[in-house]
Structure formats: structure tokens, C-alpha cells
Amino acid sequence: MIFVIELLVSFFLVVGAFFALAGSIGTYRLPDFFSRLHGPTKSTTLGVGGMAIASAIYFSFHGEGVSFHEVLITLFLFITAPVSAHFLAKAARHQGLHKDKPRMEKNQGFSDK
Amino acid sequence: MPEYRKSLFLKNRWLPHPLMTLVLVIIWLFLVNTITFGHLLLGTLLGIAIPWFTNRFWPERPKIAKPFLLFRFFFITFVTDVIVANITVVRLFLLPDISRLRPRFIEIPLDTQDPMVITILASVISLTPGTVSSEVSEDRQTLIVHGLDVADEKTAVQTIKTRYEAPLKEIFSC
């Protein structure tokens, strides 16, 4: 395989995996539910997007003919990720999680000293 | 005569959603990953059959007034904003001291009551810098958005309204 193509595939694979990890770090570190919601909806969509681009480039130059079906996964995730995030946020608001501040403030006090 | 039946008669009966037919054919070709005459035929068959059977779920067609603006919005504004969003949010996640974040809810007054425009606006907001749309009020007047790091509520609302809502309103002409 041509070196440039291989470089491009490697770049997109590592970038995609890095964004997926960053989204998970977000869900791991952030103190309250609504902030955690930002992790998967953003970084993970670009993470899987990067992976899909890498796979599309790889199979286009490796298999027979152009490969485009990875785009479908990206498209599907770009449509569904905001919907599931909206549902989770709505459920959390119905349960009154947005009024629940003390955990957040305790953490702030802890890291200030 | 019920409302949806009346709208059925007003439309083309055999090809109720031409745009959806086109999109379904393209999706089918992507899914099988080859472009041959047989698959084009099968895709066209599915593209005609699926809108016909699911017709009463979408009683009206979306009115796209400016298709060129739609392409510019999604392929330039939206794509760059998604990439910027990810880099911004990742930088916030990796801050050594996360208590510096200022998460809060902001309320965005909506200028349009069209359900589809609100849906697209909410999805675009969820995918772009540091904001997740979390609720639409019952009367479709305000959209409640959670921001991860909001410095000033007024400028945030203003940015969203001018950058996303105004082009969407222009595209769908409402």
C-alpha cells in the first residue's frame, strides 16, 4: 500500500480512538450528570467518525472498488446521538437532577483548598 | 374527511415524498456498497414502496426554500463547528482543575414554532460547542440548553440565534 494512504489511515485511527477516550474521561471526571452528558454526545461521535473515515480509506485502497458504507454508521450516529442525549436530559430534568447542586459545590470546595 | 386523508388527496399519490425516495435509493446503494443496475432497480423499488406505506406518519413535506444554503450550512458551518466543538470540549475535559467550569442552563427564546426546524436546531445545538439541548417547553416558545462552560448567558443565546437559528429559518422559510 502507498505510504501516504497508510499514514492517513493511521492518523484517523489514532485520532478517532483519542476522541473516544476523551469522551470517556469526561464521563469519568465531571462532577454532575448534566456535564457528563457532554462527553458521549460530542467526542464519541467524532471518535467513531474518525474510525469510519479511516476504515473507508483503507478498504477503498485495499479491497475491490470504493468502499463507502462506513459513512452510514457516522450518519446514523450523527442523527441519533442528539436524540438520545435529549431523552436522557429530559428524563434527568423530570427526576429533578438539575436542582441537585450540593455534590457539585462540595467538589468545588474540595479542589479549592 | 379526516385531516390527514385530505392532505393525502392533495399530494401526488404514487410518489408522496420524492426527496425521501432519492435519499432511500442513495442509502440502499451505500448499504450494499456496489453500484450495479440490479441494486439501483431494487433501491428504487424500496424507495417508492417505503414512503408509500409510511405515508400517514408524515402528512406534509418539508419545504426547502433554499437548497444551496442548506448545503452551505451543513457542509461548512456545521462540519467546522463539530470539529471545533470536539477540540474545545476535550480541552475542557482535560483541565487539571475542573471546578473552573461554569455549567448552567440557558433559555433560548424560539422565533419559529415549526416542529421540524426546532428538531434540527436542537440536534445541531447538541452536536456543537459545549451545549446540549435538554428540553423544549410545552408551548414551543423556549428551548432549554445546558452549557458546559458559559461565561455570559446573553452572548451565548445571541451566538446560537444568529449562527444556527437564522440560517435554518431562512432555509425552511418560516
Add this chain to the structure above:
Amino acid sequence: MLNIAIPIAFALLTAAQLLNLYRLLKGPTLLDRILALDTMYIDAIAMFILMGVYFRSAVYFEAALIIAVMGFIGTVATSKFLMRGDILE
């Protein structure tokens, strides 16, 4: 090049899955667990695509697509259940 990039990507994704697993097991509320499970679904899709590149096989694509559909339906169904359960009391 690829034989360095693929193990790095696998390592990063495994670390991501472990962090999700932590949130799934610990998560103070039920919604945190649902969110963690949703993230795990999406990371699993990324892992399947990576496995497709690693084994040079296109069959992993179908599995990834099915996980995407199932994960979305599962998340929406569980959060909808929580919402309605609260309204009906």
C-alpha cells in the same frame, strides 16, 4: 505504520471502555448508568470498525451497524421508561 497505529488505537479504546465500566458500576443515579452504557455501545462500534481494519474483513461492518441501532433503541427505551415512571408516580 499500521502495525503501530492499530495497537495504540486498541489501547486507547480499552482504556475508554474501562472508564465507562467504572461509571457504569459506580454511577450515583440510574441515568448515569444508562449514559455509561450508551457510551460503551458507541465505543464498541469504534472497536468493531477497528477490528474490521485489523482483520481486513468487511463482515464487522454489519455487526457495528446493528450495535448502533440496538444501542440507540435501548437508550431511548430506558430513558423513556424512567420519564414516564416519574410522571405516573
